Amino acid sequence: MNFYRDATWVLEFLEKEDAKGKISGSMQSIVLKSCKIYKVQSNPKHIYAVMASCWKYKPYLETIMKKSGILNNIPKKNGKPRFERLTILLLCHDLLFSKSKRIQMGKHPLKEYVLKYKTSLRSEMVKLQVKMKLKSWGDLISSQDDANDITPVRWFRINPIRTPLSKGVEGILEELEKKFPTRVDHWSKIEQGTIYHDEFIPNLFGVHTKDKITSHELYKQGKIIIQDRASCFPAHVLNPGKDDIVIDSCAAPGNKTTHTAAYILGGPSKDQKIQIHAFEKDPERAKVLQKMVRTAGCARTIEVNVGDFTKIATPEKFKNVTGFIVDPSCSGSGIFGRKFIDTLNKKKEGEDVDEDDESESIPVEQDEEFSKKDDLKTRLSKLASFQFQVVKHAMTFPKARKLVYSTCSIHAEENERVVIDLLLDETIKKAGWRVANREKVIPTWPRRGWVDEFKEVFRDDEEKCKEIAGGCIRALPKEDGGIGFFAVCFERDI
Numbered sequence: 001m002n003f004y005r006d007a008t009w010v011l012e013f014l015e016k017e018d019a020k021g022k023i024s025g026s027m028q029s030i031v032l033k034s035c036k037i038y039k040v041q042s043n044p045k046h047i048y049a050v051m052a053s054c055w056k057y058k059p060y061l062e063t064i065m066k067k068s069g070i071l072n073n074i075p076k077k078n079g080k081p082r083f084e085r086l087t088i089l090l091l092c093h094d095l096l097f098s099k100s101k102r103i104q105m106g107k108h109p110l111k112e113y114v115l116k117y118k119t120s121l122r123s124e125m126v127k128l129q130v131k132m133k134l135k136s137w138g139d140l141i142s143s144q145d146d147a148n149d150i151t152p153v154r155w156f157r158i159n160p161i162r163t164p165l166s167k168g169v170e171g172i173l174e175e176l177e178k179k180f181p182t183r184v185d186h187w188s189k190i191e192q193g194t195i196y197h198d199e200f201i202p203n204l205f206g207v208h209t210k211d212k213i214t215s216h217e218l219y220k221q222g223k224i225i226i227q228d229r230a231s232c233f234p235a236h237v238l239n240p241g242k243d244d245i246v247i248d249s250c251a252a253p254g255n256k257t258t259h260t261a262a263y264i265l266g267g268p269s270k271d272q273k274i275q276i277h278a279f280e281k282d283p284e285r286a287k288v289l290q291k292m293v294r295t296a297g298c299a300r301t302i303e304v305n306v307g308d309f310t311k312i313a314t315p316e317k318f319k320n321v322t323g324f325i326v327d328p329s330c331s332g333s334g335i336f337g338r339k340f341i342d343t344l345n346k347k348k349e350g351e352d353v354d355e356d357d358e359s360e361s362i363p364v365e366q367d368e369e370f371s372k373k374d375d376l377k378t379r380l381s382k383l384a385s386f387q388f389q390v391v392k393h394a395m396t397f398p399k400a401r402k403l404v405y406s407t408c409s410i411h412a413e414e415n416e417r418v419v420i421d422l423l424l425d426e427t428i429k430k431a432g433w434r435v436a437n438r439e440k441v442i443p444t445w446p447r448r449g450w451v452d453e454f455k456e457v458f459r460d461d462e463e464k465c466k467e468i469a470g471g472c473i474r475a476l477p478k479e480d481g482g483i484g485f486f487a488v489c490f491e492r493d494i
């Protein structure tokens with residue numbers, strides 16, 4: 001039991017550091033630091049081994065535990081739960097994901113309690129594996145070792161707005177060919193010096209993470225922009241044309257905003273016509289957004305508004321808006337790579353960052369307002385309610401016909417369940433919104449929404465569930481070549 005007690009302290013420490021966005025350095029040093037702070041008696045090497053595995057499986061374990069109901073009936077002593085959530089999580093980890101699949105503990109009421117849920121935990125684990133279309137859990141996790149805690153591919157897109165008038169995108173491709181003469185036909189085959197032309201997003205490329213992009217002139221001139229593949233899905237699915245007016249409701253740092261501009265403008269433009277209204281609540285992040293808009297050459301097209309989208313963007317003021325990108329704060333459970341997060345934290349704090357760091361300005365602000373003290377269930381429920389409100393507000397704009405909602409979360413609560421709540425909302429139903437079908441949402445992308453989530457609500461209509469889930473896109477962290485992601489497109493006829 002002593003080992004689990006020590007490991008609980010360390011895991012608690014990791015959670016706190018993570019909530020503050022302050023996990024820096026390797027997992028090893030954090031574990032050692034907390035072992036010292038708590039003067040743990042167990043061997044730090046053993047603690048580290050369990051932590052390293054447990055931390056990687058944690059988002060999945062939390063889903064499995066929640067579904068099994070193990071946290072709902074914890075026996076109480078003097079009105080307080082007798083066992084801690086994180087200790088239970090550690091035991092569940094050992095039972096489900098350790099090599100021995102056994103809880104390393106003698107007879108103890110906690111062990112007995114967890115073992116009572118063994119069957120249900122194992123069955124939820126299998127269900128999740130099926131849902132995630134994983135051949136084995138090992139496949140998902142094996143590539144996630146700490147030494148390799150970075151994206152498997154460096155994705156970047158050509159920014160058509162900054163392409164030379166004479167040659168257009170072709171001019172950039174010629175330049176790229178000089179640096180990357182060899183083309184590979186799948187991202188998993190990328191080696192240093194080779195390039196993969198993505199089959200889903202036009203003008204998106206994958207290269208090896210060791211091939212420096214940020215020192216290249218194309219990058220410095222804003223002609224290419226580093227952006228994860230899945231993060232490119234929303235603008236591609238929205239696919240706005242030259243006459244569209246788009247709102248990006250939660251815009252900083254601006255990857256999707258500038259990508260949307262690339263679709264609207266298609267190439268260099270001298271027009272002084274605002275076609276994208278970008279909203280960002282956080283003034284500091286709005287500065288980063290402004291900078292990105294300028295670098296990408298879209299300052300004449302994108303207007304940055306600093307403030308809460310649900311309050312300052314009124315349907316009366318923006319009556320001509322036809323499309324929406326809604327990518328609100330989320331739990332960020334699809335994001336890996338602490339280095340990304342550290343980089344952004346440093347940027348936020350105004351510290352110097354590694355010149356060589358090639359992280360995309362990814363949306364790692366996450367759910368600061370929600371994360372500090374809540375447990376996962378509460379946090380997800382608060383996030384989902386906020387995400388629902390943002391999308392619902394966007395759906396009140398009179399001329400809006402198309403809206404893409406996305407998160408970098410793996411949790412159904414922030415994804416399929418938000419879709420369900422929106423579909424069940426009477427006002428939204430009356431306004432005519434529906435989920436666009438697979439044909440319109442990158443149909444060849446194989447990983448789609450989780451059907452079971454829809455079945456829980458629309459039980460009697462299996463076809464409908466399959467259709468809605470088919471309209472949703474999911475990407476698994478690493479397994480699909482980048483961050484974990486969810487996207488869905490709503491549309492209506494007006």
Ligand SMILES: C[S@@+](CC[C@H](N)C(=O)[O-])C[C@H]1O[C@@H](n2cnc3c(N)ncnc32)[C@H](O)[C@@H]1O
Binds near residue numbers: 252279307310366
């Ligand atoms: C996930 S990030 C967006 C990432 C961005 N779409 C991109 O691709 O670069 C969410 C952003 O929404 C902002 N935000 C959260 N609530 C907001 C609100 N009510 N109104 C406007 N912005 C909001 C956050 O500060 C954060 O910068």
